[in-house]
Amino acid sequence: MLRLILLPTEQCNFRCTYCYEAFEIGKMSQGIQEAVCRLIEGRDDLRYLQLSWFGGEPLAAFDVVKRIGGFAHEHCERNGIAYNADMTTNGYLLDGERAATLLDQKVESYRISLDGDREAHDRTRIRANGRGSFDRILKNIEAIVQIDREFRIMLRIHYHRENLESIPGLIERLGRTFGREDRITLFFRNISRFGGPNDAALPIVEEKEKRQAIEKTFEEQAKTWFTNLYSNETDDKKYVCYACQGNSLVIRANGAVQKCTVALYDDRNTIGRLNDDGTLTVDQGKFRAWIAPPSDSPCRSAAKHAVPPPYARP
Ligand code: SF4
Numbered sequence: 001m002l003r004l005i006l007l008p009t010e011q012c013n014f015r016c017t018y019c020y021e022a023f024e025i026g027k028m029s030q031g032i033q034e035a036v037c038r039l040i041e042g043r044d045d046l047r048y049l050q051l052s053w054f055g056g057e058p059l060a061a062f063d064v065v066k067r068i069g070g071f072a073h074e075h076c077e078r079n080g081i082a083y084n085a086d087m088t089t090n091g092y093l094l095d096g097e098r099a100a101t102l103l104d105q106k107v108e109s110y111r112i113s114l115d116g117d118r119e120a121h122d123r124t125r126i127r128a129n130g131r132g133s134f135d136r137i138l139k140n141i142e143a144i145v146q147i148d149r150e151f152r153i154m155l156r157i158h159y160h161r162e163n164l165e166s167i168p169g170l171i172e173r174l175g176r177t178f179g180r181e182d183r184i185t186l187f188f189r190n191i192s193r194f195g196g197p198n199d200a201a202l203p204i205v206e207e208k209e210k211r212q213a214i215e216k217t218f219e220e221q222a223k224t225w226f227t228n229l230y231s232n233e234t235d236d237k238k239y240v241c242y243a244c245q246g247n248s249l250v251i252r253a254n255g256a257v258q259k260c261t262v263a264l265y266d267d268r269n270t271i272g273r274l275n276d277d278g279t280l281t282v283d284q285g286k287f288r289a290w291i292a293p294p295s296d297s298p299c300r301s302a303a304k305h306a307v308p309p310p311y312a313r314p
Pocket of ligand 1: 012013014015016018019020021055056057090
């Protein structure tokens with residue numbers, strides 16, 4: 001089994017206020033795209049392949065997604081390899097047409113974030129041109145649910161001290177628009193400090209008890225409309241971090257091989273390189289530090305599990 005978390009570009013059409021990415025690297029070159037395909041092709045013992053599209057914004061390099069995703073899908077079909085793909089996207093470019101193309105390539109899980117109802121969302125999920133993004137994201141989701149296919153959308157609702165009042169309005173709006181849609185799962189999550197330039201000023205709800213109470217209130221309201229809710233309290237316990245799994249690799253847009261999608265700029269995370277012929281050069285010492293974490297690390301118990309998580313995430 002192999003899970004590849006691919007960054008087809010590290011550019012993004014958004015500039016979210018809490019983002020930790022540096023946007024220094026552009027689109028994956030043709031050479032690296034080919035090398036990813038050779039990496040997949042070269043694994044002749046493969047029984048299951050999972051591609052997870054991440055970024056930057058992966059749909060800002062839709063051609064790369066189609067090239068590698070199309071290859072992977074066909075290769076797996078031809079060779080009897082189980083295959084699925086998922087995408088973490090801001091949703092702005094995910095219109096019905098692109099979604100249909102992606103579904104044809106078995107990209108069947110999407111993770112999209114909203115930061116409150118329109119006004120609050122547009123204050124933090126800002127496009128690179130300074131404008132908001134709420135209306136377009138919602139319109140895109142409305143178009144996707146018109147598609148009569150199997151897929152899942154995890155709607156991650158970010159809350160923080162300054163948007164709490166807008167969340168009930170958002171839940172109601174989502175409920176009225178998508179309420180009986182069982183392909184959508186709602187997930188309430190506090191924003192976090194992941195190393196971005198605005199970390200110190202982020203209006204995070206710091207106290208755990210307060211967060212639990214907030215989430216419970218939101219979940220109770222959401223239950224009126226939605227049957228699928230991800231609960232931080234119970235589902236998090238089942239979550240296994242992809243970074244501690246030996247068969248999960250992040251391939252950056254420049255061909256660097258890493259383990260974690262958050263510590264992008266930490267040297268300990270760069271465990272190797274994807275070569276032009278699709279082989280990997282890996283520093284085994286660095287690699288082992290990820291899959292055999294210290295005995296007091298919470299990753300230790302997670303590492304025992306074999307099942308991959310459905311989404312890449314911070
Ligand atoms: S959409 Fe994601 S990558 Fe883009 S700015 Fe926002 S948090 Fe960063």
